[in-house]
Amino acid sequence: xASKRLIPLKKKRADHYHHGDLxxxxxxxxxxxxxxxxxxxxxxxxxxxELGVSxxxxxxxxxxxxxxxxxxxxEGFRMLRLALIESWEQRxxxxxxxxxxxxxxxxxxxxxxxxxxxxxxxxxxxxERDTELETEGGGAFQALVDALVELQESELVRRDNPQAxxxxxxxxxxxxxxxxxDGRLKQQGADVxxxxxxxxxxxxxxxxxxx
Amino acid sequence: xASKRLIPLKKKRADHYHHGDLxxxxxxxxxxxxxxxxxxxxxxxxxxxELGVSxxxxxxxxxxxxxxxxxxxxEGFRMLRLALIESWEQRxxxxxxxxxxxxxxxxxxxxxxxxxxxxxxxxxxxxERDTELETEGGGAFQALVDALVELQESELVRRDNPQAxxxxxxxxxxxxxxxxxDGRLKQQGADVxxxxxxxxxxxxxxxxxxx
DNA sequence: ACCTGAACACCGTTCAAGT
DNA sequence: ACCTGAACACCGTTCAAGT
Numbered sequence: 001x002a003s004k005r006l007i008p009l010k011k012k013r014a015d016h017y018h019h020g021d022l023x024x025x026x027x028x029x030x031x032x033x034x035x036x037x038x039x040x041x042x043x044x045x046x047x048x049x050e051l052g053v054s055x056x057x058x059x060x061x062x063x064x065x066x067x068x069x070x071x072x073x074x075e076g077f078r079m080l081r082l083a084l085i086e087s088w089e090q091r092x093x094x095x096x097x098x099x100x101x102x103x104x105x106x107x108x109x110x111x112x113x114x115x116x117x118x119x120x121x122x123x124x125x126x127x128e129r130d131t132e133l134e135t136e137g138g139g140a141f142q143a144l145v146d147a148l149v150e151l152q153e154s155e156l157v158r159r160d161n162p163q164a165x166x167x168x169x170x171x172x173x174x175x176x177x178x179x180x181x182d183g184r185l186k187q188q189g190a191d192v193x194x195x196x197x198x199x200x201x202x203x204x205x206x207x208x209x210x211x
Numbered sequence: 212x213a214s215k216r217l218i219p220l221k222k223k224r225a226d227h228y229h230h231g232d233l234x235x236x237x238x239x240x241x242x243x244x245x246x247x248x249x250x251x252x253x254x255x256x257x258x259x260x261e262l263g264v265s266x267x268x269x270x271x272x273x274x275x276x277x278x279x280x281x282x283x284x285x286e287g288f289r290m291l292r293l294a295l296i297e298s299w300e301q302r303x304x305x306x307x308x309x310x311x312x313x314x315x316x317x318x319x320x321x322x323x324x325x326x327x328x329x330x331x332x333x334x335x336x337x338x339e340r341d342t343e344l345e346t347e348g349g350g351a352f353q354a355l356v357d358a359l360v361e362l363q364e365s366e367l368v369r370r371d372n373p374q375a376x377x378x379x380x381x382x383x384x385x386x387x388x389x390x391x392x393d394g395r396l397k398q399q400g401a402d403v404x405x406x407x408x409x410x411x412x413x414x415x416x417x418x419x420x421x422x
Numbered sequence: 423a424c425c426t427g428a429a430c431a432c433c434g435t436t437c438a439a440g441t
Numbered sequence: 442a443c444c445t446g447a448a449c450a451c452c453g454t455t456c457a458a459g460t
Contacts, residue, residue: 022424044453054426056454065453120389121332134398141395158420160409163399165418168410171386178331178385179378184348188374198371199379206417207376209369233443255434265445267435276434 023061025051030072034114039121044068069118076119077136080108084143095156095204098147102173102200103193109177110192116181120174144169172199234272236262241283245325250332255279280329287330288347291319295354306367306415309358313384313411314404320388321403327392331385355380383410 029047044065048055062068084101091100109116119137144166151157157165176199179185180192240258255276259266273279295312302311320327330348355377362368368376387410390396391403 043451045451056427056456057425059454060424117332120393121328137395152420155420157418160413160418163401164406164409165413167387167390167396167399167401167406168383168413168418171383171390171410172379173382173386174389175382175384175386176378178389179382182331184352185378188378190374190378195375195378198375199382202371202376202379202414202417204417204419206413206415207368207371207379208415209363209366254432256432267437267446268444270435271443 022051022053022057026058026061026068027071027075030068031075031115034072034118035112038114039069039118042069069121072115073119073121074136076112076115077140079112080105080119081136081140081143083108084140088143088147093147093150094154095151098151099197099200101144101147102169103196105173106177106180106192106196109174110180113181116177141166141170169203172203233262233264233268237269237272237279238282238286241279242286242326245283245329246323249325250280250329253280280332283326284330284332285347287323287326288351290323291316291330292347292351292354294319295351299354299358304358304361305365306362309362310408310411312355312358313380314407316384317388317391317403317407320385321391324392327388352377352381380414383414 026047029050030042033042033047044058045055048058058068062071083104087100087104088097091097145162148157148162148165148169152159152162173196176185176192176195180195185192185195237258240261241253244253244258255269256266259269269279273282294315298311298315299308302308356373359368359373359376359380363370363373384407387396387403387406391406396403396406
């Protein structure tokens with residue numbers, strides 16, 4: 001994961017007490033805890049202790065716990081967006097690339113279920129959801145819109161409002177992801193990727209009886 | 212607003228100390244708190260105080276906070292199921308009744324967003340989700356399956372596995388509900404019920420370009 | 423500017439004890 | 442059987458103080 005600082009520092013002064021980038025370390029530790037033990041297991045005290053820093057050092061970089069969670073969610077949307085775009089391009093775009101995006105979306109949600117839950121959880125402030133998340137969340141959504149526009153140009157998909165189409169598609173993959181995470185698919189003895197396959201087929205041709 | 216402190220000491224029967232049905236009262240108070248101020252505002256201490264009962268009385272009726280939340284979620288699925296069935300029957304079944312179910316589903320989620328979040332949240336134990344919720348959650352799902360089977364018998368919907376069809380439909384309405392609750396529809400200037408209308412149309416006929 | 427230690431105002435939960 | 446009071450082991454957050 002190549003990551004560069006937004007603002008180039010003048011120098012790499014050793015004026016940080018313990019960390020070159022405590023913010024990033026906090027984010028990483030929070031993400032790992034959530035992944036491994038769930039959101040409820042995330043306490044600021046534990047994260048701080050893990051990094052060998054006092055409980056209150058965190059407040060230099062995040063307004064509060066909710067802000068840390070918002071950053072975690074934001075990072076999740078970034079990862080999701082990148083994964084979606086990669087699938088789309090790697091599987092040669094078109095309807096097949098589109099299918100791959102759907103599979104990737106659900107796989108991401110299932111493999112990072114706790115993280116995914118934070119991305120859509122209630123843990124975030126109203127304002128945070130409107131500002132921080134709008135950008136990254138909107139980015140992942142835009143990947144879908146872009147793909148759909150391309151499919152429309154290839155005359156593969158009906159020329160409805162791309163945003164409306166994207167909402168429809170997003171709803172399907174998100175819904176399947178939630179069913180899978182909640183364990184309802186396993187409970188019904190259904191395989192996740194088979195469910196994705198079926199739903200994407202119905203997405204294409206609808207559910208009405210064809211005479 | 213609750214400024215009455217002490218409850219008149221002895222009155223009523225010696226049957227129950229304070230409540231005819233403390234369990235029900237706890238559930239109701241929890242539900243109301245969640246609706247009005249969100250899940251995070253729900254504390255066992257506040258609920259107990261509101262009912263004029265000690266903090267620990269609750270443990271006679273629920274194993275822990277998570278069990279209380281599971282009961283709240285369960286109640287939510289019950290309400291949802293009843294609302295869905297009512298819409299279906301009141302709008303004369305068929306494709307129109309089906310449309311009404313979709314609208315009702317999303318309306319329920321939007322109007323009871325905090326409650327809805329609990330129903331799909333991570334706050335619940337694995338075991339609780341498998342047992343308590345399987346019944347009621349499965350019931351709401353079954354309402355969808357039943358409607359689809361009827362539509363199949365009327366030769367309106369293709370004769371695929373009804374469970375698979377129901378998962379597909381459920382995914383769509385749930386996805387729209389989440390988008391709406393997260394404020395992403397408003398952010399895009401979209402009206403919720405219009406989005407539902409469009410998605411149900413696409414659900415019927417698919418998204419492929421028809422030549 | 424960045425971090426700490428101690429303190430505050432909460433939590434959920436346990437448990438011996440009361441009726 | 443049902444409920445209480447006190448206590449325990451935690452939380453997130455604030456703030457004066459240190460470097």
